[in-house]
Amino acid sequence: MTSISPKLQLQQLVLLQNLDDEIAEHNKLLAEVPTQIDARCAELDEIKKILATAQEEIKALQDKRKAMESEVQSENDHMAKIKIKLPAVKTNKEYTAILSEVEAVKEKVSDLEDKELEIMEVLEEKHKAIPAIENNCKEEDARFQEYKAKKEGELSRMKQELDVYIAKREKLMEQVDKVMVQRYEKVAKSRGGQAVAPLRDNICQGCFQQILPQMVINVKVGETILQCASCLCFLYWEEVTEPATPK
Ligand SMILES: [Zn+2]
Structure with missing residues (x-):
């Protein structure tokens, strides 16, 4: 092997450091992107949950309303049965008892109908709110898909760049002095990847x-x-190039 001049060796080390920095940075970003996508996906899920909750509330109210309607129906049936007894009534006492039973049922029905009306009002409000929530979901979903596509584009671009840096490093490895690389790697390992540093002034x-x-x-x-x-x-x-100072 022909000996490499110290000047060239140093240039190779600087190049190696630059490549290693790029490789480390790309690996870090490559690991971060999926986490970023997941975080945005979780945000979208939260927004979708608002819609699901609103729809569940509507469903629950509709069920409650149906239950009340059938209760009203059965109370009305009850009333009809009581009224059938009326022609057979013989005493005033019996008559009064039946009337008060009818009154009680009427009150119950009116009460149920009031409550049903309240539910219907709430339902109307909830229905009115749905389109805006749905719209927001749709918009957020589109925004997320756009973000995801952009991030996936970044990922594949970064992977390609990483491959280029790795290939360059492999090529450089064929040229550098092996002992020097060992020394470089020892320092890099103990210093979080940095083994080459510029000297600025002193x-x-x-x-x-x-x-x-x-x-x-x-x-x-x-x-x-x-x-x-x-x-x-x-x-x-x-060399330190002094930034131009405004006069
Ligand atoms: Zn130092």
Whole structure:
């Protein structure tokens, strides 16, 4: 194997770091997207639940109304049966008893009818509210489908990009010095993925510690592979371009 100049080795390490950063970032985003879609789906389910609840309430009221109607019917049947007894009545006492029974049934029926009317009013209100709830559901569903499609598009684009970065990394791996990669990976493992850091002025951008002047000069020259004494990151020189200050 032909020996690789330190300058090129450093360039390779910087490239490797960039690729690893991209790969890590893409993996992180790829894991996040399904969770984001699930969260939006849960929100949509909550909105759909409002509609289902409203429909269930209507159904319950309709059932209650039907039960009342059949109760009214049976009370009316009861009344008819009482009235049949009237022609056979012989005493005033019996007559009064039957009349008061009729009155009681009448009162009961009127009471039931009042309650039924109340239910009908509530039902009307609930029915009126349904179209707006349905509309909201439809809109939210469309919004969710749009969001999901967009996110799935992002996912497949990110997967493609990730494949490209992985392929580039594999190609780079064929060229780099294996010992150097081992050193790189050891540092990266202990520092959450970072093994290469720019040196800006005299500050290591990996740990933000000052670097000794002689080392700064050596990093600037770039003829040797140097690691920060405190964080062990491989250092490369980065020119600081001052942002234009408005006068
Ligand atoms: Zn450092």
